[in-house]
Amino acid sequence: MDSSWQEWTAADAAEWIVAPAADDDKYSRGVLGVVAGSPEYPGAAVLAVEAAHRAGLGMVRYTGPRAVRTAVLARRPETVTSPGRVQAWLVGSGIDPGRRSFMVLGDLQGALASRQPVVLDAGALDLVGTHTAPTVITPHVRELAALLASREIETSVAQVREAPAEWALRAAGELGVAVLLKGAVTHICDPDGDRYTVTARTHWLASAGTGDVLGGILGALVATHHQRLTTDAEALSALAATAAWVHGEAARRATEAVDGGPVTALDIASAVPRVIGALLAY
Numbered sequence: 001m002d003s004s005w006q007e008w009t010a011a012d013a014a015e016w017i018v019a020p021a022a023d024d025d026k027y028s029r030g031v032l033g034v035v036a037g038s039p040e041y042p043g044a045a046v047l048a049v050e051a052a053h054r055a056g057l058g059m060v061r062y063t064g065p066r067a068v069r070t071a072v073l074a075r076r077p078e079t080v081t082s083p084g085r086v087q088a089w090l091v092g093s094g095i096d097p098g099r100r101s102f103m104v105l106g107d108l109q110g111a112l113a114s115r116q117p118v119v120l121d122a123g124a125l126d127l128v129g130t131h132t133a134p135t136v137i138t139p140h141v142r143e144l145a146a147l148l149a150s151r152e153i154e155t156s157v158a159q160v161r162e163a164p165a166e167w168a169l170r171a172a173g174e175l176g177v178a179v180l181l182k183g184a185v186t187h188i189c190d191p192d193g194d195r196y197t198v199t200a201r202t203h204w205l206a207s208a209g210t211g212d213v214l215g216g217i218l219g220a221l222v223a224t225h226h227q228r229l230t231t232d233a234e235a236l237s238a239l240a241a242t243a244a245w246v247h248g249e250a251a252r253r254a255t256e257a258v259d260g261g262p263v264t265a266l267d268i269a270s271a272v273p274r275v276i277g278a279l280l281a282y
């Protein structure tokens with residue numbers, strides 16, 4: 001396997017975007033289960049669910065506290081909140097690992113036990129390794145440093161910030177999962193040796209909630225490729241790189257629309273459909 005890192009391009013991303021066909025229905029297109037948000041961070045669930053819908057999938061099933069559910073439905077009434085089958089999970093965004101209730105922990109463990117592919121974010125990162133389903137983790141540098149330290153791998157935030165490529169690889173190797181390490185340059189790698197970078201097109205991305213939007217985009221892509229992932233778990237890293245590319249391009253378009261001015265997480269989510277459209281026409 002090539003030992004260097006490959007910068008993901010529009011052409012690469014275009015290969016992982018699918019449009020619905022005449023014989024599709026909402027279930028065949030992919031159902032994403034989302035366990036996210038908390039009384040502390042309700043907005044993260046809203047942002048992740050919003051982004052998942054914007055990235056194009058069959059259905060989002062949301063599980064979370066009543067108040068968060070209400071906020072999610074106020075923004076996206078398309079979301080289904082009754083339990084049922086899903087083909088992929090996004091779990092952990094907007095959850096504080098130190099304040100998880102038994103009910104939330106049960107929801108997270110139920111998702112992980114379902115053997116469907118999982119995007120593990122924020123407050124569920126500590127659960128990596130407790131299940132065998134194809135998994136991609138989406139930490140930023142502080143989260144990755146904390147996760148590795150919790151597994152008795154000696155490191156620090158400064159060290160991960162200094163050498164993100166090395167620590168992303170180390171995490172993929174030690175934890176046995178695909179890793180998407182967020183930053184101005186996002187590093188994506190997996191235990192099979194795939195190594196991709198996505199360089200952000202705008203630093204306006206560095207604002208609260210943009211990571212939750214990325215999680216939603218990635219969750220949607222994983223759900224729409226659920227069939228392929230049953231036989232090709234390696235596809236997770238390509239899907240993660242595609243999500244980061246779509247996210248970065250949406251941010252670029254969002255800032256361009258305001259003459260280079262600031263963008264918010266919701267602005268980025270709103271720009272996602274045009275990015276998907278452009279990739280389909282690529």
Ligand SMILES: NC(=O)C1=CN([C@@H]2O[C@H](COP(=O)(O)OP(=O)(O)OC[C@H]3O[C@@H](n4cnc5c(N)ncnc54)[C@H](O)[C@@H]3O)[C@@H](O)[C@H]2O)[C@@H](O)CC1
Pocket residue numbers: 040041042043044045092093094095096122123140142143208209210211212
């Ligand atoms: N609208 C929302 O609901 C949002 C929810 N978020 C959620 O918030 C949770 C925590 O994510 P973070 O990325 O903040 O976790 P971090 O691990 O970066 O930070 C954890 C805590 O450390 C403190 N901290 C770290 N660096 C700091 C600095 N330079 N200045 C001041 N305080 C600092 C903050 O108090 C923060 O709560 C996640 O569950 C995430 O999904 C964030 O995504 C932001 C938006």
Ligand SMILES: Nc1ncnc2c1ncn2[C@@H]1O[C@H](COP(=O)(O)OP(=O)(O)O)[C@@H](O)[C@H]1O
Pocket residue numbers: 140182183184185186200202203204205206207208209210211212213214247
């Ligand atoms: N300086 C930067 N320039 C460009 N993009 C950045 C920069 N810092 C962070 N990002 C991107 O912004 C997003 C922030 O995600 P995250 O740290 O999870 O924030 P939050 O938890 O607030 O959602 C990631 O996609 C990351 O790659």
